[in-house]
Amino acid sequence: MESSAAEPSAASELSSNVVFDSEAMRQHGDGSAVVSNSIDTVDGEPIDWSKHTYGGRGTLHDGERVLYDPRGRAEACTFATMQRRAEEQRLWAPGGDAARGLLEQLRVEPQAAALATVLPLGNSDRRTRNRVVTAYLDTSYTLVCFSANPSQERNDLSIICLARGATVDLKHTHMACLSPGEYAFALHDDVQKAMMIRWPELRSHPDPQLRAYAAASRKQRTCAACGQVWHQTMRRCAACNEVAYCSPVCQRHHWSRHKAACKRARERERLKYDPTVIG
Numbered sequence: 001m002e003s004s005a006a007e008p009s010a011a012s013e014l015s016s017n018v019v020f021d022s023e024a025m026r027q028h029g030d031g032s033a034v035v036s037n038s039i040d041t042v043d044g045e046p047i048d049w050s051k052h053t054y055g056g057r058g059t060l061h062d063g064e065r066v067l068y069d070p071r072g073r074a075e076a077c078t079f080a081t082m083q084r085r086a087e088e089q090r091l092w093a094p095g096g097d098a099a100r101g102l103l104e105q106l107r108v109e110p111q112a113a114a115l116a117t118v119l120p121l122g123n124s125d126r127r128t129r130n131r132v133v134t135a136y137l138d139t140s141y142t143l144v145c146f147s148a149n150p151s152q153e154r155n156d157l158s159i160i161c162l163a164r165g166a167t168v169d170l171k172h173t174h175m176a177c178l179s180p181g182e183y184a185f186a187l188h189d190d191v192q193k194a195m196m197i198r199w200p201e202l203r204s205h206p207d208p209q210l211r212a213y214a215a216a217s218r219k220q221r222t223c224a225a226c227g228q229v230w231h232q233t234m235r236r237c238a239a240c241n242e243v244a245y246c247s248p249v250c251q252r253h254h255w256s257r258h259k260a261a262c263k264r265a266r267e268r269e270r271l272k273y274d275p276t277v278i279g
Contacts, residue, residue: 093118100114109204
């Protein structure tokens with residue numbers, strides 16, 4: 001899959017674009033990448049993100065460093081996994097005027113920029129220090145890195161594609177296009193603080209190369225069990241079609257709470273088409 005940049009601008013002349021994809025990965029610019037030729041599997045099958053995870057804070061990393069090589073160590077998802085992913089998602093705050101201004105300079109599609117979220121890295125509180133964070137992406141995103149103390153002599157941020165065994169290093173204003181999956185983002189040791197801005201690649205993207213793999217819609221769905229918010233379609237309860245879930249794990253966990261409401265919804269639906277019911 002080809003990578004594609006926004007139209008050239010003063011802010012993006014030095015940008016590097018990377019695509020992590022199940023079929024291919026390409027690096028452009030003067031960053032560096034270490035790429036594995038294989039994708040991790042579980043029992044010989046590709047990683048299914050609704051069933052598998054590499055972990056997050058407290059397991060895979062401690063907020064300051066990745067603790068071990070994740071390859072071959074994917075585990076079964078539990079409801080706690082989905083809650084962790086939702087908590088990681090909430091670390092990303094909606095982009096404000098400053099973020100929108102930066103994305104405007106990079107000529108990001110306005111509809112996608114309106115959905116951008118921001119995550120600062122490298123805060124000073126040792127109890128919550130987030131020099132390393134993990135994230136699950138439900139759809140294709142583009143991410144840009146902004147360093148608090150940029151230098152053209154060094155890289156600022158490493159992105160680790162956990163299932164791919166691949167790492168790419170980004171400099172200030174460099175961008176990466178990421179396909180769905182779990183990732184770890186780590187500041188380099190000599191970088192004090194940085195900020196990541198990400199936005200979903202919408203199906204309506206004007207660039208045909210990016211539109212070829214973009215899968216996000218502007219509509220957001222929320223899992224009724226864990227609270228994850230997706231730009232992808234979620235599976236709905238087949239019985240009542242009124243609640244959405246990000247995974248079978250969440251649907252099973254939520255059934256005891258949803259059972260009564262589901263029964264009422266089915267009864268309402270049945271009465272709608274019952275010819276013996278008047279009014």
